Every structure is written in structure tokens, then in C-alpha cells.
Amino acid sequence: MIPSPFEFVKVRSVDEALTALAEHGEDAKLLAGGHSLLPIMKLRLAIPSVLIDISGITDLSYVRVDGDQVAIGAGTRHFELQRDEIARAEVPMLPHVAGRVGDPQVRHRGTIGGTTAHSDPASDLPTALLALGGTVVLQGPGGRREVPVTEFWTGFFETAMSPDEMVVELRVPRTGSLGWGYEKFTRRENDWPIVAAAAVDGRVALANMAGTVVRATATEEALARGASIAEAAELADQGTSPGADMHADQEYRRHLARLLTRRALETAAA
Ligand SMILES: Cc1cc2nc3c(=O)[nH]c(=O)nc-3n(C[C@H](O)[C@H](O)[C@H](O)COP(=O)(O)OP(=O)(O)OC[C@H]3O[C@@H](n4cnc5c(N)ncnc54)[C@H](O)[C@@H]3O)c2cc1C
Known part of the structure; x- marks a missing residue:
């Protein structure tokens, strides 16, 4: 339980971080919340x-309105986001x-940039970001680029980010009073989700149902065709590939995906 030795570099700006990344290459890792x-x-x-x-x-810790989007700095910690008045509205x-x-x-x-970059398929905030839509803003030696959330998480702990880039911002559409639902199934309140479902504006995203957080596309298509919530939710696990572990086997996860999707959609529609 003791890490192998490492060199520690403290930086105070994005430019310093990118310079350090360029200097140390793939052997280096950014440390946010750790x-x-x-x-x-x-x-x-x-x-x-x-x-x-x-x-x-x-500079990386903020939540601000920018046109029809909300911009969240990558260094924003989960508790800051939880309490932020702009984000709440x-x-x-x-x-x-x-x-x-x-x-x-x-x-x-923990930070929103860290959980986004880490690409754990069981993560809560990436599930919500995927349902909301929007982009991950990356900065590297060539400047900034925006990657849609639908293209950012490419595999189990893998992303579309290059080793010389970092996440600097998350951008999501302002949803205001639009209905939404988030359902997280855990054995204990503080646990990671065994499965989670996020629903907003006809989009549904699932945690822990594949190698990345995923959209429940069959459900979304059924809703767009005018299917009822109950009918659409029955399709939530289509196209997913959940794993099995000590908490749940694959069939149970599929059942949870359907159930939590129905509940999240019902909450969003209420
Ligand atoms: C006991 C425990 C319970 C937890 N429960 C949950 C839970 O219920 N739900 C959940 O979703 N998560 C949970 N987490 C994870 C938590 O949310 C982490 O904080 C988060 O996943 C990572 O954020 P971090 O800022 O700590 O990143 P770090 O641990 O510092 O970094 C994670 C990875 O991201 C990279 N990275 C960090 N910031 C950036 C950046 N700006 N740009 C590019 N790369 C970057 C790092 O190099 C590293 O590879 C839990 C963690 C613990 C220890």
C-alpha cells in the first residue's frame, strides 16, 4: 500500500502544468484531488x-454562465459544485x-476535471455530464480544443485526451427549470454506484453498464418515437455490456438499468 517513489512538482498555472507535462512526457501524471x-x-x-x-x-475553480452554456472550471471540487448558486439555478x-x-x-x-479525466465507468458526474451533453475543453501545446462528451470517454480509463493535454473546463447547456432525474443504486449511501441513470431532455446516460459511461440510445430513440416511459425504459440495457462483481451480476445490472431509467425519466417528467 505504499506507492513507488516519484518526483513532486507543484504548479500554479495551466501554462506551468503544460510545460511540466511536455518536459516529463508520459511518465508524468497530473494530481488534482488525488x-x-x-x-x-x-x-x-x-x-x-x-x-x-x-x-x-x-484559476481553474469556477462556475459561470457563458451564453446558453454553463462553464465549470476543471479544478472545481465536488462540494463547491454541490453548493454553487449558479449551478443550482x-x-x-x-x-x-x-x-x-x-x-x-x-x-x-475530488474535482470535476479529475473525475472526467479518470474515465471510470462507475463515476457519477461523468454520467450526468453525458446526459446533459456539452463538451470537455482541453488545453495543450497547440491551444484549446473542445471534445463533445459523447466522444470523450473512449474506453475503460481511456479518453480522447493526449498525454500533453489537460482538462481545463466542462461546458454544459443551461437546463434551468427543465425536468431531470438522477437515480443511483448503492448498498450504502456513500458508495460508488452499482448502476446509476441520469435523464434530462430526452437523453439518458448510465453508469457501470459498459467500459465507459454510456447513453441508453434505444431508450432515447423509443422516447423520440413517442413510446411511453415504461416502454422506453424497458430498452435501457440494450447495447450495453455490464460487468459482474461481488455487488451484482450482469443480469441484475441490466434489471437495475431498466428500473433506474424508468424512475429517472418519471422524475424528469413530473
Ligand atoms: C473512498 C472514495 C469514494 C468515492 N466515491 C465515489 C462515488 O461514489 N462516485 C464517484 O463518481 N466517484 C467517487 N470517488 C472518486 C472521486 O470522485 C475522485 O475524486 C475523482 O474520481 C477523481 O478526481 P480527483 O480530482 O480526485 O482526481 P485525481 O485522483 O487527482 O486524478 C485522477 C486522474 O485524472 C487525471 N487528472 C486530474 N485532473 C486532471 C485534469 N484537469 N486534466 C487532465 N487529467 C487530470 C490524473 O492525472 C489522474 O490520472 C471516490 C473516491 C474515493 C477515494
Whole structure:
């Protein structure tokens, strides 16, 4: 449970972080809240030779309205998002979901950029981001680029981000008073989701039903054709490939996906 030795570099700006990434290459890892990276380092599943600590980049911590979108800085911690007045008014699903991540200690350290970059298929906030739509803003040596959330999570702990880039912002549409629903099934309140479903504006995203967070496209298509919520939700697990573990086998996860999707859609429609 002790990580292998590493060099530690503290940076104060995105430019400094990108310079350090360019200097140290693929051996380096950014450290934000550390609540995903440090556990896997202790298990020696990640053995970076350099940790670039970006937690002191205060410029990356914000929530602001920008036209018809809400922009969230990558360094925004889960508890900051949970309590943010702009987020609560403009995109209320996100602060709600931020408040369902882990326990208070996790929420006070973990960042939205970290959970986005980590690409764990069981993550709560990426599930909500995928249902909301929008983009992940990356910055690298060539400047900024925006990747739609539908293209960002490419595989189990894999993303469309290059090793010399970092997440600097998340952008989601302002949903205001539009209905939404988030259903997370856990054995204990503070746990990761065994399965979760997020629904807003006819879109549904699922956690822990494949190698990445995924959209329930068969459900979305059925809703667009005018199917009832109950009929559409019955299709939620189509095209998914859930794993099995000590918490649930594949059939149980499929059942949960259908059930949680129905509940999330019903809440969104209420
Ligand atoms: C006990 C416990 C319970 C948890 N429960 C839940 C839960 O219920 N639901 C849930 O969704 N999550 C849960 N988490 C995970 C938590 O949300 C993490 O904080 C989050 O997944 C990672 O964010 P971080 O800021 O801590 O990232 P870090 O751990 O610092 O980094 C994670 C990865 O992202 C990279 N990275 C970080 N920031 C950036 C950036 N800006 N640009 C590019 N790469 C970056 C790092 O290099 C690393 O590879 C839990 C964690 C713990 C320890």
C-alpha cells in the first residue's frame, strides 16, 4: 500500500502544468484531488515517475454562465459544485449529483476535471455530464480544443485526451427549470454506484453498464418515437455490456438499468 517513489512538482498555472507535462512526457501524471490517482498508485496500478500537482491553480475553480452554456472550471471540487448558486439555478442536476459522490472527505478533495479525466465507468458526474451533453475543453501545446462528451470517454480509463493535454473546463447547456432525474443504486449511501441513470431532455446516460459511461440510445430513440416511459425504459440495457462483481451480476445490472431509467425519466417528467 505504499506507492513507488516519484518526483513532486507543484504548479500554479495551466501554462506551468503544460510545460511540466511536455518536459516529463508520459511518465508524468497530473494530481488534482488525488482521490482516484493516489489509491491506484498505492496499489501500484499506476507508477508515475513525476506527479504534477495542479490543485493550487485557483484559476481553474469556477462556475459561470457563458451564453446558453454553463462553464465549470476543471479544478472545481465536488462540494463547491454541490453548493454553487449558479449551478443550482442553471443546471441543477450537476450540484445534486456532486452531492451524491462518495462522502464529505471525497467531495472536499475530488474535482470535476479529475473525475472526467479518470474515465471510470462507475463515476457519477461523468454520467450526468453525458446526459446533459456539452463538451470537455482541453488545453495543450497547440491551444484549446473542445471534445463533445459523447466522444470523450473512449474506453475503460481511456479518453480522447493526449498525454500533453489537460482538462481545463466542462461546458454544459443551461437546463434551468427543465425536468431531470438522477437515480443511483448503492448498498450504502456513500458508495460508488452499482448502476446509476441520469435523464434530462430526452437523453439518458448510465453508469457501470459498459467500459465507459454510456447513453441508453434505444431508450432515447423509443422516447423520440413517442413510446411511453415504461416502454422506453424497458430498452435501457440494450447495447450495453455490464460487468459482474461481488455487488451484482450482469443480469441484475441490466434489471437495475431498466428500473433506474424508468424512475429517472418519471422524475424528469413530473
Ligand atoms: C473512498 C472514495 C469514494 C468515492 N466515491 C465515489 C462515488 O461514489 N462516485 C464517484 O463518481 N466517484 C467517487 N470517488 C472518486 C472521486 O470522485 C475522485 O475524486 C475523482 O474520481 C477523481 O478526481 P480527483 O480530482 O480526485 O482526481 P485525481 O485522483 O487527482 O486524478 C485522477 C486522474 O485524472 C487525471 N487528472 C486530474 N485532473 C486532471 C485534469 N484537469 N486534466 C487532465 N487529467 C487530470 C490524473 O492525472 C489522474 O490520472 C471516490 C473516491 C474515493 C477515494
